[in-house]
Amino acid sequence: MTTAWDKLRPYGMVAPAILVFSLFFIYPIFYMIYLSLFDWNFVSPDKAFVGLANFRELLADEDFRKVLGNTSLYTALVVSLTTGISLLLALWLNRSGWFHGFVQGAIFTPHIISLVSISLLWSWLMDPEYGLLNGILGWAGIGGLPWLSHPDTALLSLVLVAVWKGIGYNALVFIAGLQSIPADIYEAASLDRSRPLTTFRRLTLPMLSPTIFFLVVINMIGSFQVFETIAIMTGGGPVNATNTLVYYIYEYGFRFFKIGYASAAGVILLLIVGVLTLLYFRLLSAKVHYR
Amino acid sequence: MKEGIQQAQLGLGKPGAGAAKSEPRARMRLAASGRLLLAGFNRACMLLLVLVFAMPFAWMISTSFKTLPETMIFPPVWIPRNLIWENYTAAWNTGPFLRYAANSIVIAVGILLLQMLTIIPAAYAFARYRFAGSRLLFGIVMVTLMIPAQLIFLPVYLELSAFNLLNTHLGLILPFASSAFGIFLLRQAFMQIPDELIEAARLDLASEGRIILRLMLPMVKPVLVTFALFSFIAHWNDYFWPLVMTTNETARTLPLAIAKIREVEGVATWNVLMAGNLILVAPILAVFIASQRHIIQAFVYNGVK
Numbered sequence: 001m002t003t004a005w006d007k008l009r010p011y012g013m014v015a016p017a018i019l020v021f022s023l024f025f026i027y028p029i030f031y032m033i034y035l036s037l038f039d040w041n042f043v044s045p046d047k048a049f050v051g052l053a054n055f056r057e058l059l060a061d062e063d064f065r066k067v068l069g070n071t072s073l074y075t076a077l078v079v080s081l082t083t084g085i086s087l088l089l090a091l092w093l094n095r096s097g098w099f100h101g102f103v104q105g106a107i108f109t110p111h112i113i114s115l116v117s118i119s120l121l122w123s124w125l126m127d128p129e130y131g132l133l134n135g136i137l138g139w140a141g142i143g144g145l146p147w148l149s150h151p152d153t154a155l156l157s158l159v160l161v162a163v164w165k166g167i168g169y170n171a172l173v174f175i176a177g178l179q180s181i182p183a184d185i186y187e188a189a190s191l192d193r194s195r196p197l198t199t200f201r202r203l204t205l206p207m208l209s210p211t212i213f214f215l216v217v218i219n220m221i222g223s224f225q226v227f228e229t230i231a232i233m234t235g236g237g238p239v240n241a242t243n244t245l246v247y248y249i250y251e252y253g254f255r256f257f258k259i260g261y262a263s264a265a266g267v268i269l270l271l272i273v274g275v276l277t278l279l280y281f282r283l284l285s286a287k288v289h290y291r
Numbered sequence: 292m293k294e295g296i297q298q299a300q301l302g303l304g305k306p307g308a309g310a311a312k313s314e315p316r317a318r319m320r321l322a323a324s325g326r327l328l329l330a331g332f333n334r335a336c337m338l339l340l341v342l343v344f345a346m347p348f349a350w351m352i353s354t355s356f357k358t359l360p361e362t363m364i365f366p367p368v369w370i371p372r373n374l375i376w377e378n379y380t381a382a383w384n385t386g387p388f389l390r391y392a393a394n395s396i397v398i399a400v401g402i403l404l405l406q407m408l409t410i411i412p413a414a415y416a417f418a419r420y421r422f423a424g425s426r427l428l429f430g431i432v433m434v435t436l437m438i439p440a441q442l443i444f445l446p447v448y449l450e451l452s453a454f455n456l457l458n459t460h461l462g463l464i465l466p467f468a469s470s471a472f473g474i475f476l477l478r479q480a481f482m483q484i485p486d487e488l489i490e491a492a493r494l495d496l497a498s499e500g501r502i503i504l505r506l507m508l509p510m511v512k513p514v515l516v517t518f519a520l521f522s523f524i525a526h527w528n529d530y531f532w533p534l535v536m537t538t539n540e541t542a543r544t545l546p547l548a549i550a551k552i553r554e555v556e557g558v559a560t561w562n563v564l565m566a567g568n569l570i571l572v573a574p575i576l577a578v579f580i581a582s583q584r585h586i587i588q589a590f591v592y593n594g595v596k
Contacts, residue, residue: 007422009416009420009499010416010420010422010425011422012412013412013413013415013416013420014412014413014416014417014425014428016408016409016412016413016468016469017409017410017412017413017432017469017474018413018428018431018432020409020465020466020468020469021431021432021435021469021471022431023450023465024440024447024450024465024466025434025435025438025440025443026431026434026435027446027450028443028446028447028450029438029443029446031446031449031450032443032445032446035445035446035449042449089340092337093337099334099337100337102341103337103338103340103341104587105583105587106340106341106344106345107340107341107344108587108590108591109344109348109576109579110344111590112524112528112575112579112586112590113528113572113575113576114527114528114529114530114546114571114572114575115528115530116528116530116546116547116549116550116571117546117549117568117571117572120549120550120553120564120565120568121347121348121350121351121565121568122347124350124351124354124561124564124565125347125350127561129363129365130362130363130364130365130367130561131367132346132350132367134365135365135366135367138365138366139366164343164344168344169590169591172587172590172591173591176591221439222439225439225441225442227441227531228530228531231530231534232530232550246441246442249445250444250535253445253448254535259445259449262445263445263446266442266443266445269442270438270442270443273438273439273442274438277437277438
């Protein structure tokens with residue numbers, strides 16, 4: 001016997017969560033799109049409608065193009081290095097036992113440490129004068145590097161920190177992926193006298209493709225919104241060499257109070273991340289059919 | 292070592308073993324010890340890898356006990372001449388640290404409690420009931436899951452300021468009062484429970500509320516624990532939201548306080564900074580060492596499924 005209450009129950013159960021998402025997620029997206037069409041400084045009571053002028057101004061802005069370029073370069077480097085290195089690490093470390101468990105735990109550690117700590121710690125390690133990294137380089141007979149203080153090396157230094165923080169987590173996800181590949185396939189391959197490299201290319205890599213897709217996408221989305229390391233380690237400098245999208249939006253919103261302009265930049269970032277996510281699901285449904 | 296020997300012995304059973312019969316024993320022993328050597332070398336390389344991840348933390352601890360002049364020695368020294376504790380008191384005195392710590396706990400725990408209250412019923416409804424519009428509603432959850440919150444901080448800031456929630460604990464808690472990731476995980480767990488179990492409970496005339504609380508919740512407890520760890524660590528560490536949503540000290544959290552040491556003590560006082568840093572890192576590191584397996588599972592295996 002179903003009562004009216006039985007019919008209403010599911011709605012009552014999802015309502016609190018849906019309310020939170022609508023208030024702090026769905027509504028803000030539309031509000032941001034709306035704001036991107038206005039010129040507003042947050043203080044004045046009225047907003048002036050300017051149509052797409054913010055977007056035009058953005059795309060014409062030399063700095064914004066630099067920021068887009070920086071963000072893309074940073075993302076491409078972090079994603080390819082993190083995924084590549086962590087796959088190699090996973091193949092190397094994929095074994096049970098206390099020793100391998102210990103090594104896996106050690107490389108995973110940075111993933112649970114606050115980005116504030118990591119940023120401060122690496123700023124100190126990369127200190128051009130007294131930092132440990134230049135100490136080690138000097139000890140090895142190589143000259144020190146300027147790290148964060150020079151436009152040519154600053155972005156790469158941030159990439160290094162992101163890769164250091166990320167490869168442990170990525171490697172462990174890869175190991176989980178490797179362990180979910182059924183062992184009998186490998187037995188069949190070894191009966192066929194398949195060479196290790198062939199086995200890797202023809203068997204391991206395709207079987208891992210869902211994991212690779214997953215990691216590439218979450219690394220990409222994460223890198224596109226990088227903020228903490230930049231805010232703490234470089235402040236976008238030197239000379240805009242490390243200025244990226246979220247930091248740019250933050251500065252225009254909270255330092256220069258150009259709300260409409262910052263919102264327009266936010267809409268562009270939203271579009272990029274949206275397209276990437278969509279692409280991910282397209283590729284996933286098109287390519288990953290091994291089970 | 293034992294593994295190395297076993298491996299070497301196993302190796303003899305592989306394709307080359309037929310040929311090995313005719314070879315002298317000495318050669319076999321040589322191959323075995325070669326394998327052992329290789330296994331040892333392999334482990335040494337792994338320890339080197341561990342060093343790459345442990346050294347920065349060791350350096351942080353070492354620096355936190357140094358005097359300021361001692362941080363400015365090049366090439367750097369690892370062991371300070373005298374261990375000094377003043378950096379810790381200096382870091383602690385840069386601001387109301389007890390308040391920051393309390394804020395961090397209130398916010399992370401508050402978020403976690405509200406998340407539990409909102410995700411458990413929602414995940415259960417999505418997993419177990421068919422109702423009109425459920426696909427649309429679950430679509431909202433999926434969109435929230437896929438698009439990162441960091442993209443929309445500006446409109447959320449304006450919203451909170453309109454509600455007068457800036458600089459309040461509530462303002463830092465409410466936007467995270469539910470979690471799409473949590474709903475997704477938990478829904479998966481609820482769906483795996485066999486229908487027969489629930490039917491049997493219904494026949495015993497148990498009410499829906501009792502079925503959820505007494506039967507279903509205990510069965511998904513591991514998922515709840517891993518989600519709780521994940522959520523607590525993420526919000527304990529968060530720097531971005533408290534930075535963006537606060538303009539004074541009332542609701543600021545530990546990560547902000549640590550970053551602020553630089554403004555109070557000056558840019559190059561690395562010894563004080565690293566001491567403050569250790570105050571922030573130590574609790575998480577202790578929790579990690581104590582329940583490493585759970586935490587790795589929370590972050591890794593949940594991400595894969």
